[in-house]
Amino acid sequence: MLDQRLLRNDPTLITAPLARRGLATDLSGLQQLALQARDLEQQRSELQAEGNRIGREVGERIRAGAAPGGEEVKELREQGNRIKQQVAALEEQEKGIEAQLLEQLMVLPNLPSPLCPTGRSEADNVELKRWGTPRLPAGGEQLQEHWQIAERLGIVDTERSVRIAQSRFVTLLGQGARLERALISFMLDHHAKRGYTEVLPPILVNTASLTASGQLPKFAEESFRCAEDDLWLTPTAEVPLTSLHRGEVLSAEQLPLKYAAYTPCFRREAGSYGRDTRGLIRLHQFNKVELYWFCRPEDSEAAHEQLTLDAEAILEALELPYRRLELCTGDLGFSAVRTYDLEVWLAGAGTYREISSCSTCGDFQARRASIRFRDGKQTRLLHTLNGSGLAVGRTMAALLEAGQQADGSVRLPQALVAYVGADRLVAGSP
């Protein structure tokens, strides 16, 4: 959520950055609403002060010996009653206006950082670096896509998954299941060594949690919902991790807090019919290890770089070539101030594909979630950052395509051998 003071004092400080996202917004109405809310609050609190004064006086007079039912007290009571009615009327008005204000404020996205390149779409994203050498078909070699490889190895069953659930769900079998589990362990172990605290949070989350991190109210159609219980299936561990400290005031010394959480993630993928229908790329349920920082505002820029490096470290350990892009303003997510996407090389598809998105959200989520830290005598909103470290299914896809051999097996990177208990995947392996 954006700072209401900006809105009251100078809405151009909001509209100009939002214009860089490609959003033409007229906030003059909203500004009026915010000013109105402030004025009403002022009026109301003055009336309440008067009411408090009268209440105190009644007490004083009675203690001084006035008859509780006597004339002078009765007069004050009536005054008090009038004020009470006026306060109630103002309060009702105020609530209505505040609700309108909040409703409109909650659907405004975060302001992009000045450092974020201006652009309209993903075509304007800026490539910042490349690592590794993408595997290209060598001498008449035909590289397969991961779903073909998985099918041949018998480690994924798509059709039976439809029987169990629906399309866009997947069942992993044998070495596929083991590899998925190995990747999760490997990633968590790796991050733990770099100072992350491992977290295994609830994956059903309430409406307040989804609102705090920015998925609600605007993107309700993206999440699965358990209507009976006011609970949702979490679309990313970013949601429970943001709310881990919702409503808290942390001490400055404990910052930065760095968490790594594995969770399944659930997304409805509404509007993506026909895209990535095969394989492990776009599923309603997928596994992800998420990195999350709570830090001081002045540290968040460095934290963003470090978090991204921590995600990249996984790709490097797995010998997977990748590139880092900086998203332009037009491609930036709702809560983000600035985002680096990591794209892994898919050797079979012959393309880079997003495998991690590392964002700094400034105080946007902290304000929604009311997460502060004690800074000397005051409390201040802190900054939050999140990034995938990594999306597990897509990592498996990249590994399958990168390691495919002429004999039909798939070679695994050295770092995984101990975790999987084998150095390659072979068809028919239990």
Add this chain to the structure above:
RNA sequence: GGAGAGGUGGCCGAGUGGUCGAAGGCGCAGCACUGGAAAUGCUGUAUAGGGGCAACUCUAUCGAGGGUUCGAAUCCCUCCCUCUCCGCCA
């Protein structure tokens, strides 16, 4: 799911209609004492919002929301959560 108890400041805990944002203790900070420390003493120590250059000031908050009252931490209603016992269960 059933029965009972309870939710007060960073923590413990008092407070059952009036001057209570809340006694007391612990913790923490500053000062004094000390060669330094401990102990001791004194002082200070919630959050959010509004107004003010500031000193400061007004409002709200004692789990949440509503109600009674001139006045609610205190009385009433609803909900949430925690604990104990019973039931069920991986």
